[in-house]
Amino acid sequence: MSTPIPIGVRIIGGTLMLASASVFGYLAISMLQKNYKRATKGMVTSGIITDFQRVGAGVTSRTYCPKIEFQTLNGAKISFVSSYGSRGLPKIGRKVKVLYYSDNPQDAAEASFFKLWLFPMFFLFCVLPFLFFALFFYTNAFGSAK
Numbered sequence: 001m002s003t004p005i006p007i008g009v010r011i012i013g014g015t016l017m018l019a020s021a022s023v024f025g026y027l028a029i030s031m032l033q034k035n036y037k038r039a040t041k042g043m044v045t046s047g048i049i050t051d052f053q054r055v056g057a058g059v060t061s062r063t064y065c066p067k068i069e070f071q072t073l074n075g076a077k078i079s080f081v082s083s084y085g086s087r088g089l090p091k092i093g094r095k096v097k098v099l100y101y102s103d104n105p106q107d108a109a110e111a112s113f114f115k116l117w118l119f120p121m122f123f124l125f126c127v128l129p130f131l132f133f134a135l136f137f138y139t140n141a142f143g144s145a146k
Contacts, residue, residue: 005137010137010138011137011138013133013137014133014134014135014136014137014138015134017130017131017133017134017137018130018131018134020130021127021130021131021134024123024124024126024127024130025123025124025127027120027123028120028121028123028124028126028127029124031119031120031123032117032120032121032124035109035116035117035120038099038101038109038116039099039111039116041101042099042100042101043072043073043099043100043101043102044097044098044099044111045070045071045072045073045097045098045100046070046095046096046097046098047068047069047070047095047096047097047098047108047110048068048069048070048093048094048095048096049066049067049068049090049091049092049093049094049096050067050068050069050079050092050093051066051067051092052064052065052066052067052085052089052090052092053065053067053081053085055085062087063085063086063087064085064086064087064088064089064090065081065082065083065084065085065090066081066082066085066090066096066110067079067080067081067082068080068081068082068096068098068108068110070098070100070108072100072102072105073102076105078100078105078106078108080106080108082109082110082115083109084110084115084119096110096111096112097110097111097112098110098111099111099116
């Protein structure tokens with residue numbers, strides 16, 4: 001028979017799990033709110049990847065964020081660096097969909113399902129294991145308190 005986890009360890013462990021769930025939940029909900037607002041109130045246009053920006057040092061942590069240029073409905077040319085990147089080099093000249101606000105076109109984002117919805121939903125999904133383990137720490141699931 002295994003020894004029970006002391007009550008202090010369960011309280012600290014449960015609190016850390018709950019805090020981690022809160023951080024992931026906050027990040028997910030704030031990203032989803034921002035993206036929903038951009039998708040419902042923003043303008044859609046097409047842009048072109050013109051360059052890329054290297055983020056991170058070293059070989060293993062290097063990420064390439066595409067620099068995208070687009071034209072607003074009133075003809076202004078806007079250029080921005082995407083906040084999402086990948087390890088592979090972006091294809092220069094590739095057309096992408098762009099979402100932007102007409103009153104603030106500098107606040108633009110590449111309109112892809114992964115970047116707008118799937119990535120924040122992954123963060124939201126990460127909340128579940130932390131809540132699950134918090135529940136186990138806070139209850140007698142690992143043994144009775146002594």
